[in-house]
Amino acid sequence: xxxxxxxxxGSRERILAAAAQQIRExxxxxxxVGSLMKSVNLTHGGFYGHFESRSELIAQALQRALxxxxxxxxxxxxxxxxxxxxxxxxxxxSAGHRDRRGNGCAIAALASDVGRADxxxxxxxxxxxxxxxxxxxxxxxxxxxxxxxxxxxxxxGALALSRAMTDTxxxxxxxxxxxxxxxxxxxxxxx
Amino acid sequence: xxxxxxxxxGSRERILAAAAQQIRExxxxxxxVGSLMKSVNLTHGGFYGHFESRSELIAQALQRALxxxxxxxxxxxxxxxxxxxxxxxxxxxSAGHRDRRGNGCAIAALASDVGRADxxxxxxxxxxxxxxxxxxxxxxxxxxxxxxxxxxxxxxGALALSRAMTDTxxxxxxxxxxxxxxxxxxxxxxx
DNA sequence: TGTACATCAGTGAACGCGCGTTCACTGATGTAC
DNA sequence: TGTACATCAGTGAACGCGCGTTCACTGATGTAC
Numbered sequence: 001x002x003x004x005x006x007x008x009x010g011s012r013e014r015i016l017a018a019a020a021q022q023i024r025e026x027x028x029x030x031x032x033v034g035s036l037m038k039s040v041n042l043t044h045g046g047f048y049g050h051f052e053s054r055s056e057l058i059a060q061a062l063q064r065a066l067x068x069x070x071x072x073x074x075x076x077x078x079x080x081x082x083x084x085x086x087x088x089x090x091x092x093x094s095a096g097h098r099d100r101r102g103n104g105c106a107i108a109a110l111a112s113d114v115g116r117a118d119x120x121x122x123x124x125x126x127x128x129x130x131x132x133x134x135x136x137x138x139x140x141x142x143x144x145x146x147x148x149x150x151x152x153x154x155x156x157g158a159l160a161l162s163r164a165m166t167d168t169x170x171x172x173x174x175x176x177x178x179x180x181x182x183x184x185x186x187x188x189x190x191x
Numbered sequence: 192x193x194x195x196x197x198x199x200x201g202s203r204e205r206i207l208a209a210a211a212q213q214i215r216e217x218x219x220x221x222x223x224v225g226s227l228m229k230s231v232n233l234t235h236g237g238f239y240g241h242f243e244s245r246s247e248l249i250a251q252a253l254q255r256a257l258x259x260x261x262x263x264x265x266x267x268x269x270x271x272x273x274x275x276x277x278x279x280x281x282x283x284x285s286a287g288h289r290d291r292r293g294n295g296c297a298i299a300a301l302a303s304d305v306g307r308a309d310x311x312x313x314x315x316x317x318x319x320x321x322x323x324x325x326x327x328x329x330x331x332x333x334x335x336x337x338x339x340x341x342x343x344x345x346x347x348g349a350l351a352l353s354r355a356m357t358d359t360x361x362x363x364x365x366x367x368x369x370x371x372x373x374x375x376x377x378x379x380x381x382x
Numbered sequence: 383t384g385t386a387c388a389t390c391a392g393t394g395a396a397c398g399c400g401c402g403t404t405c406a407c408t409g410a411t412g413t414a415c
Numbered sequence: 416t417g418t419a420c421a422t423c424a425g426t427g428a429a430c431g432c433g434c435g436t437t438c439a440c441t442g443a444t445g446t447a448c
Contacts, residue, residue, distance in 0.1 A: 003391040004444055011391080026307055029220055033435060045437085046392045054435060101307075107352075112303030115354030116217055116292075122357045129352055130361070149349075149368040154341060157348030161320055163306030166313045170321070177340040185376075194424035195411055202424080224402060236404085237425045245402060 012050045014040045019061035020068055025102040028058055028113045028121070059120055065106035066128040072103065073135075085139035085151075086187040092155050093179040095172060098162050107132060108159045141188045151186050154178050203241045205231045210252035211259055216293040219249055219304045219312070253305070253312055256297035257319040263294065264326075276330035276342075277378040283346050284370040286363060289353050298323060299350045332379045342377050345369050 003011075018040050022031045033054055034044045051057040073088075091097060097104050107129055114125040129152075137148035158178035165171040194202075209231050213222045224245050225235045242248040264279075282288065288295050298320055305316040320343075328339035349369040356362040 003442095005391085007444095008391060027304070030307075032433080034433075042391095043393050044435085045394060048436070049391060109303075111351040111355045112300075113218070115351060116221075119357055122355055126356045126358060126361065129355065146368045146372065149365055150345060150372045153348035153352060153365065153369050154345040155348065156351060157344035157346065158340075160302040160306060160347060160351065161344060164302045164313055164320065165317045166310055167317060170317065174340055174344065177337045178344050181337065181341045194409090196424085198411095199424060223400080225400075233424095234426050235402085236427060239403070240424060 008049075011040070011042065011046075015042070015047070015050055016057075016061060016064050017068075019057055020064040020106075021102045023058070023061050024065050024069070024104065024106050024109045028062065028110065028117060031058065031061065033057075059124065062106075062110065062114070062121055063124050065110065066124065069104065069106040069109075070128065070131065073105070083139075084187065085136070086183045088136070088139060089151070089155065089179055089182045089187075093158055093175045093182075095175065098159060098171070098175065101163075105156075105159070108156045111156060112160070139188070140186060142186075147186050151182050154182060199240075202231070202233065202237075206233070206238070206241055207248075207252060207255050208259075210248055211255040211297075212293045214249070214252055215256050215260070215295065215297050215300045219253065219301065219308060222249065222252065224248075250311055250315065253297075253301065254315050256301065257315065260295065260297040260300075261319065261322065264296070274330075275378065276327070277374045279327070279330060280342070280346065280370055280373045280378075284349055284366040284373075286366065289350060289362070289366065292354075296347075296350070299347045302347060303351070330379070331377060333377075338377050342373050345373060 015036065019031050019036055022036065022039070031054075033047050036057075037044045037047050047057075051060070092105065101109055107125070111125065111129075114121050133145065133148045133152055136152055137143075137145045140147045140151070142148070155178065158174050162171040162174045165174070206227065210222050210227055213227065213230070222245075224238050227248075228235045228238050238248075242251070283296065292300055298316070302316065302320075305312050324336065324339045324343055327343055328334075328336045331338045331342070333339070346369070349365050353362040353365045356365070
């Protein structure tokens with residue numbers, strides 16, 4: 001064995017990153033202490049050297065999942081040559097995004113779960129929803145922010161519906177229809 | 192004790208109805224055999240006289256939740272004097288609907304859970320999504336059905352976002368903004 | 383730089399608990415006469 | 416209609432299992448000299 005202090009920080013990081021991905025994939029209840037620790041090649045007992053409790057881990061993993069997926073989306077809103085609203089919507093409402101939950105938008109993945117969770121989780125989620133809305137709003141011309149609210153609602157709903165379907169054709173149709181609508185009605189620029 | 196055959200059907204019905212409501216409130220994982228049976232004043236052992244397994248119950252309760260919430264929505268689409276699209280949207284995107292999950296739309300409540308569930312559950316959900324889209328489409332003038340897809344996505348997303356928030360004002364704003372947008376842009380009639 | 387010791391990251395057995403499921407049992411219901 | 420018996424809806428103890436959590440222990444790391 002033998003484990004340096006520096007290694008500890010790395011372990012914590014791996015645990016948290018794994019938890020964040022796993023809750024994006026399977027929801028807030030999908031992570032158990034035992035399976036999580038095993039997934040980063042540690043034993044369950046060591047968990048409590050890093051986190052006070054499972055519920056503390058879940059709160060931090062939720063925050064982490066939201067930050068991670070926001071970071072992944074950054075190229076669409078922050079770069080020197082910023083992407084357009086249309087570009088963002090196309091990516092968000094793609095089959096790829098729908099099918100790779102573990103790396104996808106944590107708001108869409110977890111909004112429903114968090115709606116049933118404690119106030120702390122909802123506060124964390126709310127902050128990230130507001131942040132995302134601002135970013136979407138920044139790509140739009142509507143300064144009231146109303147368009148961002150409508151567009152974001154439609155995107156999250158479409159993703160949830162598409163993920164709940166078995167028929168790929170129908171699932172794709174939902175994404176495409178909402179994508180086309182948003183690009184046409186909200187996009188400040190064409191394409 | 193002593194239990195007639197007629198009573199058995201009644202028991203099954205109560206178990207299923209309770210399960211359907213509980214999964215609308217807490218998601219597909221929220222129902223345990225023990226607590227469910229206790230909630231209808233029976234003991235856990237009797238459960239297997241009614242259902243083959245917990246997973247069989249969940250599938251039937253999902254179906255039931257979807258049927259129940261569709262029935263509850265019927266006044267908006269089926270009555271002699273049918274409600275308008277605007278009327279339906281106002282009800283759907285109301286604070287009351289958001290706050291009373293147990294009696295609300297099961298598609299919105301469970302779409303996200305079902306997205307991670309087995310194919311059987313997704314097939315059940317898909318059928319009800321299609322049915323609901325048709326009904327919404329029937330209230331709209333757009334014969335392609337595209338408007339129904341967009342409207343439904345926006346409604347489900349708005350409900351999910353609103354439920355995930357702690358700040359009531361912000362949560363209400365999401366509902367109101369999407370509601371106003373849909374009524375204005377999709378409603379075939381005014382108000 | 384080399385040795386002696388304290389620290390502490392991670393291990394793995396053990397805990398109490400609730401889970402889904404099984405099953406021997408109870409006693410009112412429903413039937414045969 | 417009244418009695419005897421089979422049925423079977425519901426009971427509750429018991430099962431194996433995985434959960435979150437605790438804790439005595441191990442041995443490399445980091446420090447004091």
